[in-house]
Amino acid sequence: MHFLRPRPVRSSLKFSTLWSRQLSQHAQGRLETEDDWTDFQQTRTSLKTLMDGMSQYGSEQTSQWSLRDSLHRPAKDATLSALLASGAHFGHAASRMNPNFLPYAYGTRAGITLIDLDHTLPLLRRAAKVVRAVAANDGQIVFIGTRTDIRPVVQKAAQRLGAQGFHVGDRWLPGTLTNKWQMFGHETVRSKRIIPDLVILLNPLQNMNAIQECALSNVPTIAIVDSNVDPRIVMYPIPANDESPRTAEIIAGVLSIAGREGISIREAEMQRIRMAVDTAWEDFHKMQEVQSEPYTVDSRPRDSNAVDFDY
Amino acid sequence: MNVLRSQVCSILRRPIYRQIASVTRPFIPPAQLVFHDTLLEPGAKELDDSTVEALEDETDRRELEDDEFDPNDDRDKPHPDSPNFYSCRSSYYDNIVELQTAISRTRGTLQRLHLLPLPEFARKSLKPMPTVWKTPEEMTTDFETTMTISRYRRVTALLNELNEYLRIATTAGYADVADKIGSIISIFESGKKEAFLSRGIRKLVQLDQHGRSYTFGKRKTSSARVWMIPVKASSLQLNYDVNVEEALGLSDKPKRPPVNVTVSTILINNLPIAEYFPQPVDRERIVRPLKLAGVLGKYNVFTIVRGGGTTGQSGAIAHGIAKGIFAHEPETGTVLKRAKLLRRDPRMVERKKTGLAKARKRYTWVKR
Numbered sequence: 059m060h061f062l063r064p065r066p067v068r069s070s071l072k073f074s075t076l077w078s079r080q081l082s083q084h085a086q087g088r089l090e091t092e093d094d095w096t097d098f099q100q101t102r103t104s105l106k107t108l109m110d111g112m113s114q115y116g117s118e119q120t121s122q123w124s125l126r127d128s129l130h131r132p133a134k135d136a137t138l139s140a141l142l143a144s145g146a147h148f149g150h151a152a153s154r155m156n157p158n159f160l161p162y163a164y165g166t167r168a169g170i171t172l173i174d175l176d177h178t179l180p181l182l183r184r185a186a187k188v189v190r191a192v193a194a195n196d197g198q199i200v201f202i203g204t205r206t207d208i209r210p211v212v213q214k215a216a217q218r219l220g221a222q223g224f225h226v227g228d229r230w231l232p233g234t235l236t237n238k239w240q241m242f243g244h245e246t247v248r249s250k251r252i253i254p255d256l257v258i259l260l261n262p263l264q265n266m267n268a269i270q271e272c273a274l275s276n277v278p279t280i281a282i283v284d285s286n287v288d289p290r291i292v293m294y295p296i297p298a299n300d301e302s303p304r305t306a307e308i309i310a311g312v313l314s315i316a317g318r319e320g321i322s323i324r325e326a327e328m329q330r331i332r333m334a335v336d337t338a339w340e341d342f343h344k345m346q347e348v349q350s351e352p353y354t355v356d357s358r359p360r361d362s363n364a365v366d367f368d369y
Numbered sequence: 370m371n372v373l374r375s376q377v378c379s380i381l382r383r384p385i386y387r388q389i390a391s392v393t394r395p396f397i398p399p400a401q402l403v404f405h406d407t408l409l410e411p412g413a414k415e416l417d418d419s420t421v422e423a424l425e426d427e428t429d430r431r432e433l434e435d436d437e438f439d440p441n442d443d444r445d446k447p448h449p450d451s452p453n454f455y456s457c458r459s460s461y462y463d464n465i466v467e468l469q470t471a472i473s474r475t476r477g478t479l480q481r482l483h484l485l486p487l488p489e490f491a492r493k494s495l496k497p498m499p500t501v502w503k504t505p506e507e508m509t510t511d512f513e514t515t516m517t518i519s520r521y522r523r524v525t526a527l528l529n530e531l532n533e534y535l536r537i538a539t540t541a542g543y544a545d546v547a548d549k550i551g552s553i554i555s556i557f558e559s560g561k562k563e564a565f566l567s568r569g570i571r572k573l574v575q576l577d578q579h580g581r582s583y584t585f586g587k588r589k590t591s592s593a594r595v596w597m598i599p600v601k602a603s604s605l606q607l608n609y610d611v612n613v614e615e616a617l618g619l620s621d622k623p624k625r626p627p628v629n630v631t632v633s634t635i636l637i638n639n640l641p642i643a644e645y646f647p648q649p650v651d652r653e654r655i656v657r658p659l660k661l662a663g664v665l666g667k668y669n670v671f672t673i674v675r676g677g678g679t680t681g682q683s684g685a686i687a688h689g690i691a692k693g694i695f696a697h698e699p700e701t702g703t704v705l706k707r708a709k710l711l712r713r714d715p716r717m718v719e720r721k722k723t724g725l726a727k728a729r730k731r732y733t734w735v736k737r
Contacts, residue, residue, distance in 0.1 A: 088494040092542040098491065099541070102483035198448060200455050213466070216452045224452050231457045241457050251446045254455070 128304055129214060132311025136182055138175055144304035147173045149285030158288045162297035171285035173297050182309060185280045185294045186316035189256065192278075193222060193320030194327075197255030201225045201310065202268055207303040208260050208310075215258075215314035220321065223314070224254065226268075235271040253277060258313055260306045263287055282309055461514040468527040471553050475534045478546060484537050495536045500554070501562040502528055508557075528557055574696035582696040586689025588714050591677030595689030597668045597697065600631045635670040637686065651683035658691040658710045662701040668693070688713060 089095050133140065141147070147164070149155070149171035155163065164174035192199060199219055203212035209227035216223035234241055238252050246252070257272050259265055259281040269291055272279050279292040282300045289295035299305050416424075453462035479485040502525055505516040514520075531554060538547040559565065576582055579598065586593040614620040635655065637645040646652050659665045670690060674682045691710035695702055705711050719728035726732055 089491055089540075090494065094494075095541040099483045106483070202455075213452075221448050224449070224455050226453075226455050227462070228456060230455070234455055234457060246449075249446065250449045251443045252449075253443060 128307045128311070129210060132307060132315065134312070134315050136179065136308050136312050138179065140308055141175050141178065141298070141305065144299075144308055145302045146178065146298040146305040146308070147175050148299045148302070149173050151286075154286040156286055156288050158290060159283070159285050159297070162283075162289065162295075163285060173285060173299065175298075178297050181294070182296050182312060185296055186312055188278070188280065188294055189258070189313045190316040190320035190323070192256045193219060193317040194324045195255075195320075196222065196324065198222055198224065198251060199256045199258065199317055200254045201258050201260070201314075202230060202265055203227065203260035203306065203310070204229060204264055205261055208306045211303065211306050211310050212260065215310040218314040219317045222321065223317065230265050230268045232267040232271070234268075235275045235277070256280065258310070259292070260310060261300050262292060263300070266291075280313070282306065458514045460512045461520065464512060465523065465527070468524070468531065468553070471550070472527060472530055472534070475531070475538075475546070475550060479534060479537060482541070482543070484541055487537060494540070496540045498532060498536045498539070499566055500528075500532055501559045501565045502557055503559045507559065524557070528554065574692065576696065582693045584689045584692035584696060586685040586687065586692065586713075588684030588688060589677050589681035589717060591674060591681035591685040593672050593674040593682065593685035593689045595686065595693050596671045597690065597693035598671075599667055599697065600633050600669055602629070602631055631666045633666045633669050635672075637672045637674060637682075646679065646683060648679060651679050654683045655686050655690065658687055658694055658705060658708075661704055661708055661710070662694045662698065664694060664698070664701075668697070684714060 089098055128144075149159075149163070152166045152169055152171050155171045159171075162174055162177045164172040166172065189199065199216075199222060201212040201215045201223070202225070203209060204226065212225040212227055216225035231241065235253060238247055242250075242252060253275050254277055257268065257277055257279045259268065259279065262269060262281040262283065263286070269279060269281070271277075278294070280294040280296065281292040282298050282305070283289045283292070283295040284298070284300040287300075289297065296309060298309060449459075451459035451463050453459045453466070456462055476485060503511070505518070505521045508516045508521065508524070516524075531550060535547055535550040535554060538550060574582055574584055581596050581598045584595045584597070586595060635642040642652055642655065646655070656665070659668070670693075672686050672689065674686055676682075677685070687710065691705050695705060695711060702711070721728055724732075
């Protein structure tokens, strides 16, 4: 019965029939030769070109936002609205709230603790400063996020820091830092830097081993603490929802971009020092040349206004 | 951490000083204790500064041992190579990341070429590309990490996805993309791929220089070696198809063209078929494949058969003849397969079991 089927919008109906008509021509037979495949590709290309050409006559789209932007193109600074939109203010059950978390709690609603984002933002900025400073001093930074949904987040964050960035997406093996001789072997421990300079945890409750090892090895830590976690377990806690991947993307994005800035500051500083050293050497060489020339009357620097005296 | 403290600690850790070391004194067997009378003055409980300095210099000159490793020296060392270093399985995760980046890049390329997403009819037209991946044991040696089942499944899932993209690229004719994917996939492919894929495939029977086929047939405990050669059509041909009415021109039916039938011979152990198999059942069994394929008088058959009895030997010869016909004329394959003549009949004599009179026959049941 026609009227029971959902009717598509008039304008797109014509388009969809055009598409299905073109495709059904191919649907009758299989694509046997390479020419068949080329024709198939050309049909699709022509349709896409048509759609791209027609799109400029539609309404103007001002928003360029894409769903993958939060992972691949995160913001440099987190805003209150972005954190709220990602659900960073949702804590765990009020009955499970850690008493040491009270300063960061806004209140309770529907049985869960709400996190005060007015505390989160400055603490996030403080953590970003730490990351920037560590990266600017050629420090090794490790991102730990051991859930499947935040694995790509830590991978991307470590990529932004280049050679100084590392990540652990699966289980943190106990003894990585405290039992390094056995874990990595004598050659690696002697030749490479093993103990990191900063560790950032996106799910600290599942990685208490890592936090313990960092404490024993004197490594500063930053972590996203939820309402059921004691914020004192890490040096720089960031009170936020640890279960939301979007929150993790925002926070890891802010921290990794700060780290990238630190690396570029270091690069600029090294460049400046190199330039200064080079110019200093050039001046030194010039001075040497001037001094090596024998002093004669004619070699004195001549002033155009000076009157020549006959001695 | 105090820089000097580490040096002092390293000295205190040496056996000489352990007796005057800190409160927590580790146990050292007496044989390892070295007591230098010259160093320690009588009655003195501590060493004086000059001796300490001299020993410090000696420590600096000596090669650092494991328990004298100074973590403060880390600053000058290079960073570890892999970003997966702290997972302690860097080679495995590096491979995973490499495969994932290859997949995402290939997906992007194929989307730009409008080959992805592929509709159903196009997917059916893809060339089949069966592959055999390395075994978990082989991968363990390659990647230097124990390949557990979950890790192996993760790797093979990514490899299968990459193989799908390879199929699309090769079928659509993009050789450069296919080569790039192929180079990555070849690292993970088993060396025994050809052997594995060709298992169970029947070897093609070759005809020799005289045009003979040599095939083998088996049934029960008999085995037959069968040679078949096409009969040469000679000038003298017997035409049995004679109808008297037609010859005299009295029939209403239209005149059929004469069919020339050649005569063939079947020799078994150098004896003609009628002599070797007096029973018509056996002869019928042997001739059946020729009849079904429609080549009754076309081939001369020479057989050597050994083992078993009449049924087994006739069945073995029939099997050999069917294979021979397939070697000469592959078009007859469908007919012979439908009739199950190309199949080696697996039925063998079942063994007698203990407690039974024969293979299945039970002894008479007695109530008491």
